[in-house]
Amino acid sequence: MPGILIRNAFVIDPLSGVKGEVMDIAIRDGKIVEEASTDAVVIDAARCLTLPGGIDSHSHVCGTKVNFGRYMSPEDMRAGRTARKGVMHVTSGYSVPTTFGNSYRYSTMGYTTILEGAMAPLEARHTHEEFTATPHQDMLANTLFDGNWSIMEAVKEKDVKRAAAVVAWTLSAVKGFAIKLTNPGGTEAWGWGGDVNSIHDQVPHFGVTPAEIIGTMIQANELLNLPHSVHLHCNNLGVPGNYQTTLETIGLVPDLNRDRQSLYLTHVQFHSYGGSTWRDICSKSEDVARAVNNTPQVVMDMGQIMFGRTTTMTADGPMEFKLYMLHHNKWSNHDVELETGSGITPVYYGRKSLVNCVMWSIGLELALLAKNPWQCLLSTDNPNGAPFVKYPEIIALLMSRRFRENERKMIDPRTEHFVPLFAIERELDWYEIAVMTRAAQAKALGITRIGKGYLAPGAEADVAIFPLKPDEIDPSVDYQQVMAGFSRTRYTIKRGRVVARDGEVVVEGANSTIWTRANVPPAYDMSSDPEFTKKFEQYYTVRMRNYPVQDIYLPRGVRIDTEASL
Amino acid sequence: MKIEDVVCPFCGCLCDDLVVQVEGNRVVNVENGCTLANEKFMGDHRLETPIRRSGKKWERISYDEAIAETAGILLDADRPLLYGWSGTYGEAQTIGVHLAEVLGAVIDNTSTVCHGPSIMAIQEVGHPGCTLGQIKNRADVVIYWAANPIEAHPRHMSRYTTFADGFFVKNAFRERKVIVVDVRETDSSQIADEFVKVNPGGDYAILSALRAIVRGKRDIIPPNVEGVSREQLFRVAEICMAAKFGAIFFGVGLTMASGKYKNIRNAIELTEELNRHTKFTISPMRGHWNVYGSNEVFTWITGYPYAVDFARGIAFYNPGETTSVDILRRGECDACLVVASDPGAHFPRACAEHLARIPTIQIDPHVNATTHLSQIQIPVAVTGIDAEGTAYRMDGVPLRTRKLFQGSHPDDLEVLEKIYAIVREAKG
Amino acid sequence: MKFFLNTGRTIKQGSFVERKNSPAYLEEASTLRMNPVDMMDLMVEDGDHVSVRSGVGEVVMRVRPNPGLARGRTFVCLGPYANHIVSPETHGTGMPDFKATMVIIEPTGNPVSSVAALMGSCGGVPYED
Missing domain, CATH: 3.40.228.10 (Dimethylsulfoxide Reductase, domain 2)
Incomplete structure (x- = not known):
C-alpha cells in the first residue's frame, strides 16, 4: 500500500498536545509515521479540522437486546432505510439501525472505534457476531457482572481476589473488554420482580449491597490491571431524587490508578435528578458536577437526551419496567440466568414535556459545569438518550450559547425554573470537543497503549477530516455549520485506508475486536475451581465447555494482555 | 471416538449435553438425547449426489453443474423467493440474506408458518x-x-x-x-x-x-x-x-x-x-432448531425477522404480503430456492403446486416432500453433525455446534458462497 | 360427517421427518385420530381408510381411535397429508389455518397415496431413493 499524506490539516490532537496547528500527517501500513513514502496518495485537507478517529465509549449497537430492539420495532426500521449502493449493504432503522446502518452512519461521522455498553456473558457470541457485521469500527464489549452469582458470593466473603479471578476467567471466556455494572444488585432483585433503591439495600438472598459490589469490583479491577476502570451504571436510574445515590456512589471511589480514573460513571444525566416525584423533578447537575470536579478519580459521560423518538434499552430490567409503567408503550424484558437482565421500551422525548426539558438541560449542564473536559465525555447512551446521529447537534449546543437560547424559546417555558442551564455562559471550544469525543475516551478506556485516540507517529491511522475551517468560522454564531460539518466528514480514514468520503462509505470494512486477558496465577484459575464449575453443572443451562466464545468469532481479534497482581 | 457436550441440531431446545460416539463418518451411539435426537444423529439415509429433474426422470449431476444451474435460474428470475433457513447455521443464513439483497429477492424463514x-x-x-x-x-x-x-x-x-x-x-x-x-x-x-x-x-x-x-x-x-x-x-x-x-x-x-x-x-x-x-x-416454544437464529440474522442485517422483500432495493416487510405462503398462493414468484426446510410437506397444497410449476431448487441433506417438486436438489452436510456453525436456542442463547466428523458432502455455507459468487459477478 | 381438523407435532412425525419416503413416515403422517364413538357412527374401524374433504381438496387417510379427542374433533400430525386439504388463505397474517379446517369425512376403499405420489399429484415428479 502506498500510504497517505494529508497536507494542510488543521490538527487538534489533545493526547499529543497539539491544540490547533496546520500541519501534515503521514500514514503508512495503517500507522501514523514521521514521513510518507514518495508514492503516497496526497489528500489536501485545505485547513479543515482534522482529528483522531472518533471513539464512542458507551453505545448500544450490537448484541441480544439491541437486536431485539430491531426485532420488535418494524416502525423504527421503516424510519431510516437506504438501498444497496456500491459497497454499501441495505440499511434499515433510525434509533436502532441494522449493524451496517450503525457502521456506515458512525463512519461518515468520523467514528472509528465503539464500545458496546453492555454484553451479557452468556450471550456474548451474539455480540461478537454483530461486531463482525459492523465492519468500519473497532469494537469493544463491556461485560456485565452486576448480578453475577459468583461475584456476589465473593463479595459476601469479602474476597476481592476471588472476585478478580471470576472476572479474569469470564472476560477471557467471552472475549470481553471491561467490567460493566448495571444497577448492581438490582438486576438480581429483578429476578423476583424487585429492585434495590439505595446503594445500601441488600440484594435478596445474596446478602450483599450495591456499595459492596461496586467497592469490591473497583479493587478487583485494579488487581487485574485492566486497561479500563469499572464502568458503572448507577442504581436508581431515572428516579427523581437519585442524585443522592450518585453522590454517595462517587463518595465510595478510591484513587487507585495513576493513568486513568478508578471509576467510569456512565450516562450521568439520567442520575442527576432532584425532587421527589415527576412533578417536582429538578436539575442537580451542579451538585453532581461539583462532586466530579472534586473527585479526579472519576470520569463520566453525559447521557444527553435529545428531543424526538428513540428506543431505550439497558441491562437495567427493573428500570425499563418502571418506564413502561409510565409510558405504556410496548415493553420487552430479558433476564439472563446467574448474570444480569435487560429491558427495552420505545420513548418519545417531547419539547412540551417539562420532565423531558429538564432532562435535556441536565445533560448539557454536566458538560458545561465539568471543569475538566477529560472528565466528561460526549454521549447519548445511544440510543437511550438519542440516536448517535444527534451528536453533531449536541456539539453545536455546547459550542453556542446563542443556539441554546434559541432552543429555550421552543421548550416548555417553565423549564428555566428547574434548571441552571440558561445562566451558564460557557461555550466549549474545538479543543474541548476534540477531548470529549475521542482523546478522553481513549484515555478513559486505556487504549492509547494500542495506538488509539491520537495522531503522533506510531498511532493507528484512524483520522477524521471535517469540512470545517476553525480559523474561518465562529461556532458561537455559525452553529448550523458546526452541526452540518460534524455530521459528515470529508474523509474518514481507518487503519490507513479511506473508508468514507463526503457521507458515503467507499470500501468494505475489516474491523478488529479488542478484548482483555488478565493472566492469573494457577491458584486463581477458575476453570478448575469446584464451586465455580458447580454453577455450570447445576444452575446454568449451558455446559461450561460450550460457554466460551471460540476464536473464530474474532477474525481480527486484538488481545490486550495484563498480568494480575494476585 | 466419544465426543462430549455435543449440541443437538433438532429442536429449539438446543440441548448441549449429548455424548455422541462416532466411528469413521458415522454416529453409532447417542447418550442423553431424546428420541428425536437419536433419530437425527443416527440417521443414515442421505441423498448422495446432486440430482436434476429432466422431463419425468431424475438424473445425477455434479456439484459444479448444480451450483451453476442454480445461479442461472436465480439470475433469470424476476421475483425469486429464498425460503427455509431454520435447519442451517447463522453463517450460511448470512450469505442467504446477502444473496437475496443482490438478487432483489424475497427471503423468508420457517417462522412464517410457525411463530x-x-x-x-x-x-x-x-x-x-x-x-x-x-x-x-x-x-x-x-x-x-x-x-x-x-x-x-x-x-x-x-x-x-x-x-x-x-x-x-x-x-x-x-x-x-x-x-x-x-x-x-x-x-x-x-x-x-x-x-x-x-x-x-x-x-x-x-x-x-x-x-x-x-x-x-x-x-x-x-x-x-x-x-x-x-x-x-x-x-x-x-x-x-x-x-x-x-x-x-x-x-x-x-x-x-x-x-x-x-x-x-x-x-x-x-x-x-x-x-x-x-x-x-x-x-x-420455537420448534425448528435454529429458526430463532434465522430471525436474529435477518434482523441485524435487514431490520426484520422474516418475510423480507428486497424488490425495491430497500428492505421491505409486510406479513400477509411478503410471507412465503402468500407469495406462492398468489403464484407470484418465478423461482424458489429452498434451504434446510420442507415447504412441500409443510405448506398448503396450493403452494406445493406452485413450487412444482416454477424452477425450485432445494439445498438439503435428505430426500423430503420438496424433493419431488424440485428441479434440482443439492445435498449438503448435516449441520451439527458434519458441519459446524452458530445456532440460537429458543431463548436467544447462541451456541456453536460441533463438527463430529469430516463427511463427504460440502456444507450449506460452501454451496451458498459459490452461488453468491456467481450471482455477484453477474450483477457486477 | 362433519369434523374439525387439528394438526400438530408428534414424536413419530419428528423421528421420521428426515425420511419422508419411509413407510413409517407415511403411516404417521396419514393417520387421522378420531374419537372412538365418532368412529362407530361413521362405521369405520382402526386402520380403515377414510376420505377427508375440505373446501380446497380431498385426501385419503387411515383412521385411528383416540379417546383423548372430543367428539367431532380429529387430529393429524402436521405434514403433506393434512396440508393437502388446508386452505392457503392467511387472512393477511402469512399463517394458514393449519389448526382449524372443517372437513367432511367418509369411509372409502381408495388407497392412501405415498408422499411421492401425493407430490406427483401436485405437479411434481416422484423421486424414489
Whole structure:
C-alpha cells in the first residue's frame, strides 16, 4: 500500500498536545509515521479540522437486546432505510439501525472505534457476531457482572481476589473488554420482580449491597490491571431524587490508578435528578458536577437526551419496567440466568414535556459545569438518550450559547425554573470537543497503549477530516455549520485506508475486536475451581465447555494482555 | 471416538449435553438425547449426489453443474423467493440474506408458518421473557399453553422446567406447579397439576377472562368461558398471582388457531398484567432448531425477522404480503430456492403446486416432500453433525455446534458462497 | 360427517421427518385420530381408510381411535397429508389455518397415496431413493 499524506490539516490532537496547528500527517501500513513514502496518495485537507478517529465509549449497537430492539420495532426500521449502493449493504432503522446502518452512519461521522455498553456473558457470541457485521469500527464489549452469582458470593466473603479471578476467567471466556455494572444488585432483585433503591439495600438472598459490589469490583479491577476502570451504571436510574445515590456512589471511589480514573460513571444525566416525584423533578447537575470536579478519580459521560423518538434499552430490567409503567408503550424484558437482565421500551422525548426539558438541560449542564473536559465525555447512551446521529447537534449546543437560547424559546417555558442551564455562559471550544469525543475516551478506556485516540507517529491511522475551517468560522454564531460539518466528514480514514468520503462509505470494512486477558496465577484459575464449575453443572443451562466464545468469532481479534497482581 | 457436550441440531431446545460416539463418518451411539435426537444423529439415509429433474426422470449431476444451474435460474428470475433457513447455521443464513439483497429477492424463514404471528404480536406489545435457566432456577409455576413439549420438545421439561431442579427450587417436581392449557388431551396435559381444556379457537376468550380476573373484575366472568368453568379460571389466576416466579410457554396452538397473532398479543398482555403483582415471563416454544437464529440474522442485517422483500432495493416487510405462503398462493414468484426446510410437506397444497410449476431448487441433506417438486436438489452436510456453525436456542442463547466428523458432502455455507459468487459477478 | 381438523407435532412425525419416503413416515403422517364413538357412527374401524374433504381438496387417510379427542374433533400430525386439504388463505397474517379446517369425512376403499405420489399429484415428479 502506498500510504497517505494529508497536507494542510488543521490538527487538534489533545493526547499529543497539539491544540490547533496546520500541519501534515503521514500514514503508512495503517500507522501514523514521521514521513510518507514518495508514492503516497496526497489528500489536501485545505485547513479543515482534522482529528483522531472518533471513539464512542458507551453505545448500544450490537448484541441480544439491541437486536431485539430491531426485532420488535418494524416502525423504527421503516424510519431510516437506504438501498444497496456500491459497497454499501441495505440499511434499515433510525434509533436502532441494522449493524451496517450503525457502521456506515458512525463512519461518515468520523467514528472509528465503539464500545458496546453492555454484553451479557452468556450471550456474548451474539455480540461478537454483530461486531463482525459492523465492519468500519473497532469494537469493544463491556461485560456485565452486576448480578453475577459468583461475584456476589465473593463479595459476601469479602474476597476481592476471588472476585478478580471470576472476572479474569469470564472476560477471557467471552472475549470481553471491561467490567460493566448495571444497577448492581438490582438486576438480581429483578429476578423476583424487585429492585434495590439505595446503594445500601441488600440484594435478596445474596446478602450483599450495591456499595459492596461496586467497592469490591473497583479493587478487583485494579488487581487485574485492566486497561479500563469499572464502568458503572448507577442504581436508581431515572428516579427523581437519585442524585443522592450518585453522590454517595462517587463518595465510595478510591484513587487507585495513576493513568486513568478508578471509576467510569456512565450516562450521568439520567442520575442527576432532584425532587421527589415527576412533578417536582429538578436539575442537580451542579451538585453532581461539583462532586466530579472534586473527585479526579472519576470520569463520566453525559447521557444527553435529545428531543424526538428513540428506543431505550439497558441491562437495567427493573428500570425499563418502571418506564413502561409510565409510558405504556410496548415493553420487552430479558433476564439472563446467574448474570444480569435487560429491558427495552420505545420513548418519545417531547419539547412540551417539562420532565423531558429538564432532562435535556441536565445533560448539557454536566458538560458545561465539568471543569475538566477529560472528565466528561460526549454521549447519548445511544440510543437511550438519542440516536448517535444527534451528536453533531449536541456539539453545536455546547459550542453556542446563542443556539441554546434559541432552543429555550421552543421548550416548555417553565423549564428555566428547574434548571441552571440558561445562566451558564460557557461555550466549549474545538479543543474541548476534540477531548470529549475521542482523546478522553481513549484515555478513559486505556487504549492509547494500542495506538488509539491520537495522531503522533506510531498511532493507528484512524483520522477524521471535517469540512470545517476553525480559523474561518465562529461556532458561537455559525452553529448550523458546526452541526452540518460534524455530521459528515470529508474523509474518514481507518487503519490507513479511506473508508468514507463526503457521507458515503467507499470500501468494505475489516474491523478488529479488542478484548482483555488478565493472566492469573494457577491458584486463581477458575476453570478448575469446584464451586465455580458447580454453577455450570447445576444452575446454568449451558455446559461450561460450550460457554466460551471460540476464536473464530474474532477474525481480527486484538488481545490486550495484563498480568494480575494476585 | 466419544465426543462430549455435543449440541443437538433438532429442536429449539438446543440441548448441549449429548455424548455422541462416532466411528469413521458415522454416529453409532447417542447418550442423553431424546428420541428425536437419536433419530437425527443416527440417521443414515442421505441423498448422495446432486440430482436434476429432466422431463419425468431424475438424473445425477455434479456439484459444479448444480451450483451453476442454480445461479442461472436465480439470475433469470424476476421475483425469486429464498425460503427455509431454520435447519442451517447463522453463517450460511448470512450469505442467504446477502444473496437475496443482490438478487432483489424475497427471503423468508420457517417462522412464517410457525411463530410468525408471535413476532407480529411482539411487534405490537413487546416480549417479557428470559433465558431458560432463569426459569429452571426460580419458577414455581410453569404454564404450557397450546404446546405439547413431550412430543415436540421432549427434554424441555427435564432440562428447564417440570423436572429440572434449580438453585431456588431444590425439588422441582414437588415445588413447581405445572398448568397445561390445550384443546385436547396430550401426554403433556396428563402430567399437569391443572389441565385447562379449552374449545378450539377459544384461547383468546380464556386469556381475556384471566386478564379480567387479575385486574380484579371477577364479577364479569360468565359461568363458562369456551368450555372452561369460571371456578377453574379463578383457580388458575390465583395460582399465577401467588407465584413467586411464573413462566408461560406457548406453542403454535396459539399462532395457527383463529385469532392468530391476537392470541399471542393477549397472552403477552396477561403476562405484563401479572408483572404488576409478581414476576412473570412468557416464551414461544420455537420448534425448528435454529429458526430463532434465522430471525436474529435477518434482523441485524435487514431490520426484520422474516418475510423480507428486497424488490425495491430497500428492505421491505409486510406479513400477509411478503410471507412465503402468500407469495406462492398468489403464484407470484418465478423461482424458489429452498434451504434446510420442507415447504412441500409443510405448506398448503396450493403452494406445493406452485413450487412444482416454477424452477425450485432445494439445498438439503435428505430426500423430503420438496424433493419431488424440485428441479434440482443439492445435498449438503448435516449441520451439527458434519458441519459446524452458530445456532440460537429458543431463548436467544447462541451456541456453536460441533463438527463430529469430516463427511463427504460440502456444507450449506460452501454451496451458498459459490452461488453468491456467481450471482455477484453477474450483477457486477 | 362433519369434523374439525387439528394438526400438530408428534414424536413419530419428528423421528421420521428426515425420511419422508419411509413407510413409517407415511403411516404417521396419514393417520387421522378420531374419537372412538365418532368412529362407530361413521362405521369405520382402526386402520380403515377414510376420505377427508375440505373446501380446497380431498385426501385419503387411515383412521385411528383416540379417546383423548372430543367428539367431532380429529387430529393429524402436521405434514403433506393434512396440508393437502388446508386452505392457503392467511387472512393477511402469512399463517394458514393449519389448526382449524372443517372437513367432511367418509369411509372409502381408495388407497392412501405415498408422499411421492401425493407430490406427483401436485405437479411434481416422484423421486424414489
